[in-house]
Amino acid sequence: MSIQVLKPKFHIDECLQEIRECLEKGWTGMGYKTVEFENAWKDYTGHKNACFLNSNTAGLHLAVKILKQKYNWSEGDEIITTPITFVSSNHAILYEGMHPVFADVDEYLCIDPADIERKITERTKAVMFVGYGGRVGKLEQVIKLCREHRLRLILDAAHMAGTKVKGVCPGTWEGVDAAVYSFQAVKNLPTGDSGMICFADDADDKLARELAWLGINKDTYARSNQGSYKWKYDVDHLGYKYNGNAIMAAIALVQLKYLDEENERRRKIVSMYDRGFADNSNIQIIKAPYAQECSFHIYEMAVPDREALLSYLASYDIYCGVHYRDNTEYKLYNYAYGTCPYAQEISGHLITMPLHMWLSDEDVHTIIKAVNAFYEGK
Ligand SMILES: *Cc1c(COP(=O)(O)O)cnc(C)c1O
Numbered sequence: 001m002s003i004q005v006l007k008p009k010f011h012i013d014e015c016l017q018e019i020r021e022c023l024e025k026g027w028t029g030m031g032y033k034t035v036e037f038e039n040a041w042k043d044y045t046g047h048k049n050a051c052f053l054n055s056n057t058a059g060l061h062l063a064v065k066i067l068k069q070k071y072n073w074s075e076g077d078e079i080i081t082t083p084i085t086f087v088s089s090n091h092a093i094l095y096e097g098m099h100p101v102f103a104d105v106d107e108y109l110c111i112d113p114a115d116i117e118r119k120i121t122e123r124t125k126a127v128m129f130v131g132y133g134g135r136v137g138k139l140e141q142v143i144k145l146c147r148e149h150r151l152r153l154i155l156d157a158a159h160m161a162g163t164k165v166k167g168v169c170p171g172t173w174e175g176v177d178a179a180v181y182s183f184q185a186v187k188n189l190p191t192g193d194s195g196m197i198c199f200a201d202d203a204d205d206k207l208a209r210e211l212a213w214l215g216i217n218k219d220t221y222a223r224s225n226q227g228s229y230k231w232k233y234d235v236d237h238l239g240y241k242y243n244g245n246a247i248m249a250a251i252a253l254v255q256l257k258y259l260d261e262e263n264e265r266r267r268k269i270v271s272m273y274d275r276g277f278a279d280n281s282n283i284q285i286i287k288a289p290y291a292q293e294c295s296f297h298i299y300e301m302a303v304p305d306r307e308a309l310l311s312y313l314a315s316y317d318i319y320c321g322v323h324y325r326d327n328t329e330y331k332l333y334n335y336a337y338g339t340c341p342y343a344q345e346i347s348g349h350l351i352t353m354p355l356h357m358w359l360s361d362e363d364v365h366t367i368i369k370a371v372n373a374f375y376e377g378k
Pocket of ligand 1: 054055056078085086088156158182184193194195
């Protein structure tokens with residue numbers, strides 16, 4: 001049997017039961033299970049607000065848009081962001097005509113507060129922090145820095161479903177304006193495609209709900225005209241079709257029940273890898289602060305000869321992967337090439353090891369042995 005790098009596990013019978021309820025009720029769109037899942041997510045995370053969307057990418061866009069509007073940012077104003085991420089984090093900034101300024105990453109592969117500080121200018125308005133691999137990195141210092149410089153903070157929590165610090169979800173920490181989660185097909189809480197935006201401020205949440213549904217506001221008429229004018233609504237804004245649907249929420253409701261135990265299993269696999277590679281001087285392990293509560297969405301390590309290792313392992317039917325390239329290597333962000341030397345350097349060396357619910361302990365040992373054998377053979 002070959003070993004894949006990522007493979008979601010669905011609790012199929014329970015998911016089908018939840019989906020069946022939607023189909024029998026004849027309700028697969030927005031509402032019903034989406035509201036149920038928003039409430040379940042708020043209970044689970046401690047977030048005050050949660051708006052279910054069709055993706056994290058949509059949520060990041062709304063976060064930038066709503067904060068831009070609220071704080072009167074102008075086109076060309078800057079948001080400091082990380083080069084080591086999926087492009088969604090940075091596209092969201094460009095969608096609103098803001099300028100992504102890249103700061104380097106630290107030993108956790110999260111944006112480094114020291115470099116953020118160096119990159120702050122008069123036009124800096126916010127920081128985009130990606131909880132990379134589920135790690136909180138130095139988010140506490142970044143929050144402090146944002147407070148000192150009066151910057152807003154968006155948390156791309158795509159990898160962070162289930163990450164806690166001393167029992168608390170970091171997305172709920174004071175100073176985080178919006179935390180945006182992903183429930184895309186291979187994330188820790190997989191659905192098909194969906195996401196959640198959690199604003200600290202109730203008014204931002206209310207606006208997000210309107211903007212996620214084409215700018216439609218039902219409140220005015222719902223309040224004053226019950227009964228015959230139920231169909232009537234106003235349109236306040238040029239909104240988008242960003243809402244999540246009941247089928248995705250049905251799957252999410254089931255998967256959420258297993259999130260903690262599955263993240264526990266991820267941590268077990270991570271500690272096996274960490275131990276297995278500890279004595280291999282070729283391998284640089286990426287540590288996580290508060291590792292005992294990290295969601296560990298992916299396990300990456302830095303190696304000197306990534307391509308050779310990838311094909312060696314593939315010859316044993318072990319398929320590792322390469323995740324995110326330094327975004328400044330892409331044409332769209334190339335203007336910033338060379339501004340983040342550590343990210344640029346490590347990006348060429350990162351390999352993603354298999355990490356998912358289908359791996360047995362034996363699989364993990366097989367992988368560790370194969371990697372170490374590759375280096376012993378040299
Ligand atoms: C997956 C991912 C996203 C995008 O999530 P979608 O729900 O697919 O839009 C954004 N940021 C990071 C870091 C991701 O890994």
